[in-house]
Amino acid sequence: MRVRVRYYASFRDMTGKTEEWLEAPEGVTVQGIRDHVRGLYEKIARKDQVLVAVNGSFTSLDRVIMEGDDVAFFPPVSGG
Amino acid sequence: MIRIQVEDFDVGALLEAARSPSSGCVVSFVGTVRDTSRGRRISHMSVEVYEDMTRSQLEAIRAEALEKYGVDQITVIHRYGDLDVGDNIVYIGVAAGHREEGFAACRYVIEELKKRVPIWKKEYTPEGEVWVEGDRHE
Numbered sequence: 001m002r003v004r005v006r007y008y009a010s011f012r013d014m015t016g017k018t019e020e021w022l023e024a025p026e027g028v029t030v031q032g033i034r035d036h037v038r039g040l041y042e043k044i045a046r047k048d049q050v051l052v053a054v055n056g057s058f059t060s061l062d063r064v065i066m067e068g069d070d071v072a073f074f075p076p077v078s079g080g
Numbered sequence: 081m082i083r084i085q086v087e088d089f090d091v092g093a094l095l096e097a098a099r100s101p102s103s104g105c106v107v108s109f110v111g112t113v114r115d116t117s118r119g120r121r122i123s124h125m126s127v128e129v130y131e132d133m134t135r136s137q138l139e140a141i142r143a144e145a146l147e148k149y150g151v152d153q154i155t156v157i158h159r160y161g162d163l164d165v166g167d168n169i170v171y172i173g174v175a176a177g178h179r180e181e182g183f184a185a186c187r188y189v190i191e192e193l194k195k196r197v198p199i200w201k202k203e204y205t206p207e208g209e210v211w212v213e214g215d216r217h218e
Contacts, residue, residue, distance in 0.1 A: 008128065008130050008198065008200065009128050009200035009202075009211055010200070010211040010213070013211075049213070053130075053133055053198070056132050056133040056136050057133070057136070058196065072130060072133070072198075074130065074198060074200070075200070075211070075213045076213045076214040076215060077194070077195070077196065077197055077198050077199055077200060077214050078194075078199070078200050078201045078211075078212040078213055078214045079127070079129075079134075079158060079169075079170070079193055079194065079197050079198075079199025079200070079201070080111050080158075080169070080170050080190055080193050080194045080197075080199070
């Protein structure tokens, strides 16, 4: 299964990408895809806080990712 | 009303528009670009948003505040793009029957925004660029 992931703010700088497609097994969870991304990028692996949103919402780590889901990775927010 | 925009906003006009005969007060919060941050001089700032999620998160927070505090009207505007020292960043305006719920709702919106709306600031200092990260825990 191919999953499109997007990176924001410092994570875009760390990956050098705004988005990419990752190959992931069927049934992969949010935790699984996050571990996969941490494995690809050492700078993200070193971060304490790696937030993930699926289809524009925060979600539990055991949620199963479906084909076509929109997965976004970003650091803790700092608006306001 | 929720707006996510590059353009500046007119606080006076927003406050005027928030007035209504049925509300007893208008409470507002305006966030602006400070010239220092954690001891460093700031020359300017850029603000990045994940726009779709920012809109849905702000809609949710606005609905929560209207429900929780029973206020009449809430407007939230957040800017993105390049901003100079002193520029407006965010506006929150609450029209309410009384000050207690007006202040409480305004405070709720800004505190929740800072925790869960995907917006990030990058500050430009003499030592280089620094992404500001909040302290949300998973």
